[in-house]
Amino acid sequence: MEDSEIVDLYWRRSEQAIAETSIKYNAYCKTIAANILPDDGDVAECLNDAYLQIWNSIPPTRPNSFTAFLGRIVRNIALHRYEYNKAQKRNPTVETVLIELDDCIAGSDSAEKEYEAKQIACAINDFLSALEIENRIMFVRRYWHLESIEKVARNCNVTESTVKSSLFRTRKKLKAYLEKEGIPL
Amino acid sequence: MKNSELLDIIGSIDDAFIDEADAVAQKANAAGKKVGLYAQTQAQKQHTHTRRRMVAGSIAACLCLVAVGVTVSHILPIGQSQFAETTSLSATEGTTETAVEGTDTTTATIPQGVYELSNILAMIPENIPTYLKDRGFEETFGRYTPTTKSPSDDEVNGDILNWWTDESDDAYYFGDPARMYLSVHPLDSGVMDSGIDAGEFYGSVADFTSADPPRTASLRIIVLSTDKTEDELRNEVVDALALLDPFYETSTENGPRYYACTIGGADGVFTIRSYAHSDGTYEITLSCYYLNDYCESHGIAVSYEAMAEQLTADNPT
Numbered sequence: 300m301e302d303s304e305i306v307d308l309y310w311r312r313s314e315q316a317i318a319e320t321s322i323k324y325n326a327y328c329k330t331i332a333a334n335i336l337p338d339d340g341d342v343a344e345c346l347n348d349a350y351l352q353i354w355n356s357i358p359p360t361r362p363n364s365f366t367a368f369l370g371r372i373v374r375n376i377a378l379h380r381y382e383y384n385k386a387q388k389r390n391p392t393v394e395t396v397l398i399e400l401d402d403c404i405a406g407s408d409s410a411e412k413e414y415e416a417k418q419i420a421c422a423i424n425d426f427l428s429a430l431e432i433e434n435r436i437m438f439v440r441r442y443w444h445l446e447s448i449e450k451v452a453r454n455c456n457v458t459e460s461t462v463k464s465s466l467f468r469t470r471k472k473l474k475a476y477l478e479k480e481g482i483p484l
Numbered sequence: 485m486k487n488s489e490l491l492d493i494i495g496s497i498d499d500a501f502i503d504e505a506d507a508v509a510q511k512a513n514a515a516g517k518k519v520g521l522y523a524q525t526q527a528q529k530q531h532t533h534t535r536r537r538m539v540a541g542s543i544a545a546c547l548c549l550v551a552v553g554v555t556v557s558h559i560l561p562i563g564q565s566q567f568a569e570t571t572s573l574s575a576t577e578g579t580t581e582t583a584v585e586g587t588d589t590t591t592a593t594i595p596q597g598v599y600e601l602s603n604i605l606a607m608i609p610e611n612i613p614t615y616l617k618d619r620g621f622e623e624t625f626g627r628y629t630p631t632t633k634s635p636s637d638d639e640v641n642g643d644i645l646n647w648w649t650d651e652s653d654d655a656y657y658f659g660d661p662a663r664m665y666l667s668v669h670p671l672d673s674g675v676m677d678s679g680i681d682a683g684e685f686y687g688s689v690a691d692f693t694s695a696d697p698p699r700t701a702s703l704r705i706i707v708l709s710t711d712k713t714e715d716e717l718r719n720e721v722v723d724a725l726a727l728l729d730p731f732y733e734t735s736t737e738n739g740p741r742y743y744a745c746t747i748g749g750a751d752g753v754f755t756i757r758s759y760a761h762s763d764g765t766y767e768i769t770l771s772c773y774y775l776n777d778y779c780e781s782h783g784i785a786v787s788y789e790a791m792a793e794q795l796t797a798d799n800p801t
Contacts, residue, residue, distance in 0.1 A: 364502070378488075378491065378495070416489070416493050432504070435505075443497060
């Protein structure tokens with residue numbers, strides 16, 4: 300079923316929408332959640348929460364890209380669950396991703412975090428737009444999908460070293476870009 | 485800001501970027517084997533695979549070449565002195581039909597013979613800038629741009645110190661294309677480690693059209709056959725570079741025997757990898773990462789000569 304048809308089902312408040320979403324995107328959602336959450340039970344719960352949130356979000360939302368919309372919800376829920384579980388369970392991949400992102404930022408307790416977040420989001424979008432496609436894809440697969448280096452390399456059919464070097468340069472560029480744009484870090 | 489907050493913010497990037505990245509993974513999965521990101525992007529750019537044609541005006545390529553070349557040339561004498569006894573090419577002539585890993589045609593003619601690594605290293609011109617100028621490169625502010633379009637057949641086939649370029653991958657090749665050769669190419673511009681292609685070349689693609697020139701380059705040494713073990717071969721490269729205490733890591737990502745060692749920094753200034761192919765050939769890749777970054781961070785911007793000295797000082801023999 301086409302994405303637009305699935306979205307229409309949501310708008311018509313047909314419960315078939317969730318079934319169709321699951322048929323088409325369960326593996327996709329599960330992959331994103333599993334990149335973040337090591338526990339299968341957490342992944343399953345995350346997907347259930349995600350389907351519920353999608354049900355509650357559409358309508359009024361009519362996403363341009365249903366895949367990205369879906370993935371974003373799963374990612375956010377999984378990250379929140381990860382934070383919740385953090386004290387007891389640690390996913391080395393997510394921990395490594397967080398450490399790597401230290402390259403781009405510095406500590407701050409600014410009270411304008413929300414404003415800054417929007418600023419940074421816009422800047423990151425601009426930055427990604429200007430990035431070479433291959434570097435951008437690796438960056439997104441690593442920091443949006445939170446894939447392991449090995450998995451990024453496999454998906455992009457490059458060596459892990461290539462992925463590491465690309466990510467290293469991109470992080471440095473991103474930091475420089477944010478500083479140039481006057482983003483408070 | 486906490487890094488976890490940045491991770492959250494990255495979560496709100498435009499849908500288009502996510503779709504774009506998803507498409508790559510979907511294609512990789514759907515094909516049953518990995519569909520290369522670079523193969524995809526390069527196909528879009530419709531590069532032609534015409535060998536032995538010089539690339540006109542690739543300043544970035546020349547910068548990379550000079551960066552690697554000068555560095556290597558300043559380090560190499562240390563290594564070459566260790567191989568003073570084996571400076572002549574020792575090859576047993578003859579050809580055989582040999583299966584070549586990574587190609588669909590499965591057979592290719594590869595000259596048999598024993599090639600000492602030192603002979604190959606010795607093929608690297610000691611002064612690449614001079615070498616290039618002698619061969620028609622123009623220097624502009626320390627960068628070298630080829631001015632001729634293609635070497636003659638005599639140049640390609642006759643001279644062991646020959647060099648040529650490949651329009652499809654923007655690599656620079658040195659050596660004898662019928663026997664052994666080494667290549668310098670931009671590492672982060674789409675080079676694919678796809679093995680030996682047609683017995684002479686490996687399949688590789690690269691993009692120099694980027695507005696942001698690559699800062700890395702790779703110098704690949706192809707050893708068609710040798711009487712040394714893979715460990716010995718790799719260690720010779722390390723020794724030749726006078727670099728000590730390399731960090732070795734092993735991986736199976738490129739076959740059962742893949743080694744890499746990274747030297748000179750957290751993300752590596754030099755990386756040496758060796759590949760042992762099933763047909764008994766070896767590839768050793770020496771890559772230089774972040775040359776400019778390294779120099780800048782050490783206050784030796786633009787001076788690759790100084791960098792070579794710095795590397796030697798950091799790794800005293």
